[in-house]
Amino acid sequence: MAATDERLRGPERETHRSDAEGEAEGEAGSPSARNAGRGRSAVRSLSRLWPYLRPVRARFFTAAGVAVVASCLGLVIPLVLKWMVDGPVADRDPGGVWLGGALLLVLGIAEAGLFGLRRWLVGRPLAAVEASMRTDLYRHLQRLPVSFHDRWSSGQLLSRATTDLMLLRMFLAFPLTFLVVNGVTVLAGFAILFAQQWTLGLVLLLPAVPLVVLCSVFETRYAVVARAVQDQTGDLTTVVEEGVLGVRIVKGFGRHRSQARAFRALTERVRSTELRKAGLLATIWALIMTLPELAIGTALVLGTVQVADGELSAGTLVAFLSTALTLRWPVESLGFLLAMSQDAATATDRFFEVMDEPTAEPQPATQEAAAQQASATRNGSAPSSGSAPSNGSAPSNGSAPRDGLRFAGVEFRYADAPPDAPPVLAGVDLHIRSGETMALVGATGSGKTTLTALVPRLHELTHGRITLDGRDITALPRDELRELVAVAFEEPTLFSATAGENVMMGAAEVTEADLLRALDVAQADFVHALPKGTDTQVGEQGLSLSGGQRQRLALARAVVGQPRFLILDDPLSALDVHTEALVEAALRQVLATTTALVVAHRPSTVLLADRVALLSEGRITAVGTHHQLLCDSAEYRSLMSGDEREEAR
Numbered sequence: 001m002a003a004t005d006e007r008l009r010g011p012e013r014e015t016h017r018s019d020a021e022g023e024a025e026g027e028a029g030s031p032s033a034r035n036a037g038r039g040r041s042a043v044r045s046l047s048r049l050w051p052y053l054r055p056v057r058a059r060f061f062t063a064a065g066v067a068v069v070a071s072c073l074g075l076v077i078p079l080v081l082k083w084m085v086d087g088p089v090a091d092r093d094p095g096g097v098w099l100g101g102a103l104l105l106v107l108g109i110a111e112a113g114l115f116g117l118r119r120w121l122v123g124r125p126l127a128a129v130e131a132s133m134r135t136d137l138y139r140h141l142q143r144l145p146v147s148f149h150d151r152w153s154s155g156q157l158l159s160r161a162t163t164d165l166m167l168l169r170m171f172l173a174f175p176l177t178f179l180v181v182n183g184v185t186v187l188a189g190f191a192i193l194f195a196q197q198w199t200l201g202l203v204l205l206l207p208a209v210p211l212v213v214l215c216s217v218f219e220t221r222y223a224v225v226a227r228a229v230q231d232q233t234g235d236l237t238t239v240v241e242e243g244v245l246g247v248r249i250v251k252g253f254g255r256h257r258s259q260a261r262a263f264r265a266l267t268e269r270v271r272s273t274e275l276r277k278a279g280l281l282a283t284i285w286a287l288i289m290t291l292p293e294l295a296i297g298t299a300l301v302l303g304t305v306q307v308a309d310g311e312l313s314a315g316t317l318v319a320f321l322s323t324a325l326t327l328r329w330p331v332e333s334l335g336f337l338l339a340m341s342q343d344a345a346t347a348t349d350r351f352f353e354v355m356d357e358p359t360a361e362p363q364p365a366t367q368e369a370a371a372q373q374a375s376a377t378r379n380g381s382a383p384s385s386g387s388a389p390s391n392g393s394a395p396s397n398g399s400a401p402r403d404g405l406r407f408a409g410v411e412f413r414y415a416d417a418p419p420d421a422p423p424v425l426a427g428v429d430l431h432i433r434s435g436e437t438m439a440l441v442g443a444t445g446s447g448k449t450t451l452t453a454l455v456p457r458l459h460e461l462t463h464g465r466i467t468l469d470g471r472d473i474t475a476l477p478r479d480e481l482r483e484l485v486a487v488a489f490e491e492p493t494l495f496s497a498t499a500g501e502n503v504m505m506g507a508a509e510v511t512e513a514d515l516l517r518a519l520d521v522a523q524a525d526f527v528h529a530l531p532k533g534t535d536t537q538v539g540e541q542g543l544s545l546s547g548g549q550r551q552r553l554a555l556a557r558a559v560v561g562q563p564r565f566l567i568l569d570d571p572l573s574a575l576d577v578h579t580e581a582l583v584e585a586a587l588r589q590v591l592a593t594t595t596a597l598v599v600a601h602r603p604s605t606v607l608l609a610d611r612v613a614l615l616s617e618g619r620i621t622a623v624g625t626h627h628q629l630l631c632d633s634a635e636y637r638s639l640m641s642g643d644e645r646e647e648a649r
């Protein structure tokens with residue numbers, strides 16, 4: 001998997017490389033792409049599509065059968081011609097010629113009708129196959145851990161969900177069927193050729209040997225370039241997406257020229273790889289067209305000599321050559337059918353690279369949690385985290401003590417961090433009592449966001465445990481965990497939906513009254529002044545709203561379900577002083593009814609909390625009230641005053 005990761009991370013690096021570096025990579029794009037194309041069997045890759053094709057197999061195989069019949073009908077036409085030339089034409093029988101003509105017309109119409117029927121048979125089912133693959137991919141992407149999304153660029157995922165799946169539908173609709181249909185047609189055609197005149201048949205068969213060798217060389221080379229093109233298209237998608245989402249920054253800093261230059265460099269790379277791909281295709285196609293033409297020319301000369309010598313009838317020669325010409329298309333199409341199959345095999349690999357990613361992260365704490373759960377079941381009560389609830393608060397139900405949120409010996413290291421890097425969090429011990437609000441304060445990069453992300457299990461901790469009312473989070477079903485814990489991040493993400501829908505995403509079952517209450521709590525009353533109130537579309541990423549408005553909607557989303565635990569990552573950072581005061585006042589009411597961990601940078605946010613924990617270099621170094629820490633901790637004083645010298649005193 002490491003190699004795959006390397007390839008997937010590659011785009012970010014490669015996107016920003018110079019052209020010279022790109023050229024230096026040589027023939028086939030990125031080294032990772034070269035490796036990806038080599039040594040894999042296209043057939044094995046494509047066979048993984050079977051589960052998706054299975055539900056529509058009846059229609060699919062019927063369509064293939066229809067196509068085989070249609071194609072073989074084309075082979076009957078030369079036989080009718082032979083009958084006409086040797087029969088009615090030689091005998092000067094106009095009635096026979098008309099009959100032959102009518103037969104040819106019927107055969108032609110039947111052939112066209114059958115090909116039309118084939119298209120009708122496969123059109124709808126294959127669109128359904130594409131849709132079901134896309135749905136599976138989307139569902140899987142939603143389930144994959146955050147660490148996966150940290151590693152993969154969005155453009156690579158987008159291009160897999162769009163371009164690659166389109167390539168696969170095209171492959172199933174056309175090359176897959178026609179590789180079979182053309183294969184059967186060529187075999188049947190050669191049987192007819194050999195039956196008519198085996199010596200001439202051998203002449204036509206001669207190019208088959210070099211063609212097979214050439215096709216196999218072509219397939220190997222083309223696979224590498226096809227992979228490179230598809231990966232580079234993914235990079236391009238990432239750049240376009242970043243450019244569109246970051247358009248304010250690009251414009252604000254006047255970076256449109258340098259952005260355009262970077263984009264041009266990338267398109268240049270895609271273009272040159274596409275040209276290499278086209279060059280390979282042109283070469284194989286030229287050879288595939290030339291060799292059979294030479295063979296047909298030779299057979300024509302030899303056949304004419306045989307007719308002149310009286311060894312062969314003119315009708316047989318006409319039929320022979322017509323059959324040979326009918327076989328031209330099935331043979332000549334081989335080049336691009338193989339190319340499309342390679343594109344599809346690459347698309348399949350890229351699709352399953354994502355689908356094969358495990359949805360669960362390794363959970364070192366699971367055993368411990370499982371043991372804990374088992375012991376809880378034996379004792380008939382929810383386990384505590386080692387000590388009795390310290391605030392003496394009432395149990396949440398008959399047996400479970402309300403122990404609040406507890407971190408015990410928590411250690412965390414990002415999977416993609418260098419092996420020699422120290423863990424982001426190490427030995428974090430912290431207890432937030434039930435009903436308490438704890439502010440988490442620390443210098444930039446000290447690990448505050450990381451610590452908060454561990455509670456809803458956006459990342460899996462490396463060691464230690466986190467408990468909610470005494471229950472290990474790894475032992476809680478995900479749904480229950482998400483119900484218990486609500487989060488609002490510093491960067492408020494909104495979806496292309498209405499303002500109301502964005503808020504109601506915060507809980508499973510939300511009433512209109514809950515929505516209005518949450519908007520009120522988050523001081524998001526501005527929503528009512530929008531053109532359609534809570535039904536107003538807020539646009540992609542909520543970009544039509546101000547930063548403060550987005551943050552208030554995100555806050556409303558966090559509180560709408562009245563969660564038992566609330567995790568807020570600097571939720572007031574984008575608010576002006578006036579709105580901040582309003583939101584703070586409202587938040588006080590919410591915090592009074594929940595257990596909260598609030599990342600805070602400013603004294604005003606800290607003052608919302610009952611106690612403050614100071615996170616320093618991945619450890620909790622002090623816990624106390626705001627005033628206690630101001631007295632006892634130089635680092636805390638420095639962070640609150642924004643004065644670095646304070647710490648040195």
Ligand SMILES: Nc1ncnc2c1ncn2[C@@H]1O[C@H](COP(=O)(O)OP(=O)(O)OP(=O)(O)O)[C@@H](O)[C@H]1O
Nearest residue numbers: 150414416417424443444445446447448449450451
């Ligand atoms: N996905 C990631 N992969 C690897 N390292 C990461 C990742 N996300 C964060 N880090 C690193 O983890 C450390 C802690 O980051 P974190 O975002 O938790 O800090 P923070 O205290 O919230 O900072 P801030 O106050 O600036 O928001 C930083 O050194 C950061 O570079």
